[in-house]
Amino acid sequence: MFLIFQDVLFEIHLDFLNQSGIKKDLGSVNNKLKLFGLKVLHSISSSSSANTLQQKKTRETRFIREIEEMLYIIGLGLGDERDITLRGLEAVKKCQKLYIESYTSLLSFGISKDGISTLEKLYGKPLTVADREMVEEKADDMLLEAREFDVAFLVVGDPFGATTHSDLVVRAKKLEVEVKVIYNASVMNAVGVCGLQLYRYGETVSLPFFTETWRPDSFYEKIQRNRGLGLHTLCLLDIRVKEPSLESLCRGKKQYEPPSFMTIGVAIDQLLEVEQLRGESAYNEDTLCVGFARLGSENQMVVAGSMKQLRTVDFGQPLHCLTIVGKTHPVEEEMLDFYRN
Ligand SMILES: C[S@@+](CC[C@H](N)C(=O)[O-])C[C@H]1O[C@@H](n2cnc3c(N)ncnc32)[C@H](O)[C@@H]1O
Numbered sequence: 144m145f146l147i148f149q150d151v152l153f154e155i156h157l158d159f160l161n162q163s164g165i166k167k168d169l170g171s172v173n174n175k176l177k178l179f180g181l182k183v184l185h186s187i188s189s190s191s192s193a194n195t196l197q198q199k200k201t202r203e204t205r206f207i208r209e210i211e212e213m214l215y216i217i218g219l220g221l222g223d224e225r226d227i228t229l230r231g232l233e234a235v236k237k238c239q240k241l242y243i244e245s246y247t248s249l250l251s252f253g254i255s256k257d258g259i260s261t262l263e264k265l266y267g268k269p270l271t272v273a274d275r276e277m278v279e280e281k282a283d284d285m286l287l288e289a290r291e292f293d294v295a296f297l298v299v300g301d302p303f304g305a306t307t308h309s310d311l312v313v314r315a316k317k318l319e320v321e322v323k324v325i326y327n328a329s330v331m332n333a334v335g336v337c338g339l340q341l342y343r344y345g346e347t348v349s350l351p352f353f354t355e356t357w358r359p360d361s362f363y364e365k366i367q368r369n370r371g372l373g374l375h376t377l378c379l380l381d382i383r384v385k386e387p388s389l390e391s392l393c394r395g396k397k398q399y400e401p402p403s404f405m406t407i408g409v410a411i412d413q414l415l416e417v418e419q420l421r422g423e424s425a426y427n428e429d430t431l432c433v434g435f436a437r438l439g440s441e442n443q444m445v446v447a448g449s450m451k452q453l454r455t456v457d458f459g460q461p462l463h464c465l466t467i468v469g470k471t472h473p474v475e476e477e478m479l480d481f482y483r484n
Contacts, residue, residue: 211321214289216308218301218327221439223251224265231325235266238295240288246275246384247307248299248330249462251440262297270297274385278307282314289320304329333438334377334466337445338478343469345369347377350410352403360417366467367425373470378414380405380463404461407434411454411465426450431468433482434458448484456484 215234220226227235235241243262252258263270273285273296288294302308302324315322335341346369348362362378369376384402391398415428428451436444436458446456453465471479 212289212291213293213321213323214286214315215293215295215323215325216302216311217295217297217325218304218329219250219297219299220327221250221300221330221333223440224261226250226327226439228325228327231327232266234293234323234325235295235297237293239292240271241266241268241295241297242271242273242285243297244278244299244308245272246278246382247305248382249384250299251437251460276385278311282311283318286315286318286320289315290318301327301329301331304331328439330379330435330438330462330464331377334433334435334464336438336443337433337435337447337466337482338475339375339433339466339468340472340475343373343375343472343475344466345372345374345376345469347379349379350381350405350413352381352383352405352409353413353416358416360421363417363421363423363425366414367423370425370467370469375469376467378410378465378467380407380410380465382462405463406461407436407456407458407463407465408454410463411450414467415450426467431479433466433468433479434463435465436460436463438462438464445482446484447479447482452484 215238217227217231217234219231220228243259250258252261259270259272277285285294285296296311298305298308303326312322312324331347332341346365348365350362351357351359366376366378382402382404383400385399387397387399411432414426418424418426429449431447432450432453433445433447434453434456437460438445442459444458446453446458447468448456468479
């Protein structure tokens with residue numbers, strides 16, 4: 144009976160901390176002092192010889208988690224504002240400041256003004272758009288905020304579907320900022336829709352936009368290696384958002400190019416150009432591929448066919464990606480038949 148009473152007291156105490164704004168008001172007070180004070184409060188409310196060590200430990204962990212400011216890294220999924228998880232939405236509601244990462248992916252409505260306000264309406268608070276420059280150069284400012292109050296960093300897809308966000312976690316840990324990650328669907332698993340087994344994929348490659356003077360082709364060896372092992376290759380296609388133009392950099396005053404997103408057609412042209420240069424038969428225009436557009440949205444598109452066939456298909460609005468098919472299992476073949484051009 145006493146234990147039940149204690150549990151109720153503990154819940155009320157946590158609820159009080161969250162609702163009363165004490166956490167927020169204490170934001171400016173020295174963190175250690177605050178922790179010490181609240182820990183004392185907690186130990187008074189939970190001290191009893193009737194508690195097992197495990198119960199005390201669980202309470203202690205929950206308590207610290209509740210009072211410690213956090214950086215929440217939250218996956219938004221792939222489609223639109225409705226794809227955030229309940230857990231993600233709960234965390235968003237708790238946070239005093241929200242950032243949305245805008246350069247590794249985007250939801251079906253993009254990062255247009257309307258898109259952002261759709262999210263703001265759902266969350267009931269303003270969003271700050273974090274471009275590459277901000278995340279790479281000013282991440283520490285955001286992390287320092289997360290030592291004072293709860294901050295959410297929203298990522299389209301899953302937070303770890305892009306390599307850059309592991310770096311953010313490492314930086315947070317170095318600054319002793321508590322991090323909690325809330326997962327969601329990623330393009331890395333949504334491509335499973337075409338029936339190619341996720342277990343039979345090799346290393347993923349990124350295809351950057353070629354320019355007159357910059358035509359990097361290190362993806363070629365990776366595709367070659369995957370295909371040598373009979374594995375499928377997922378090709379992620381370049382996104383250029385808020386990239387400074389070369390001329391403006393030369394002039395020393397940054398001006399940004401309009402956003403661009405690589406289409407499947409451009410990706411195939413670049414792949415075939417590199418094959419022609421290298422001539423090592425890693426693939427050719429008859430190689431079977433699957434093209435994907437806007438996965439997770441109502442009008443997603445999935446088409447299977449040779450490179451030659453897919454480069455003539457209009458996949459429509461971004462985002463696009465492409466799988467180069469390796470050796471197939473009969474069940475994979477059956478599934479692919481549903482999507483053949
Ligand atoms: C860095 S990755 C994706 C990161 C994201 N955090 C995730 O987990 O999905 C970005 C690339 O994935 C592909 N991609 C992302 N979302 C997509 C979608 N909904 N449909 C098709 N391709 C998509 C595009 O090629 C895009 O350039």
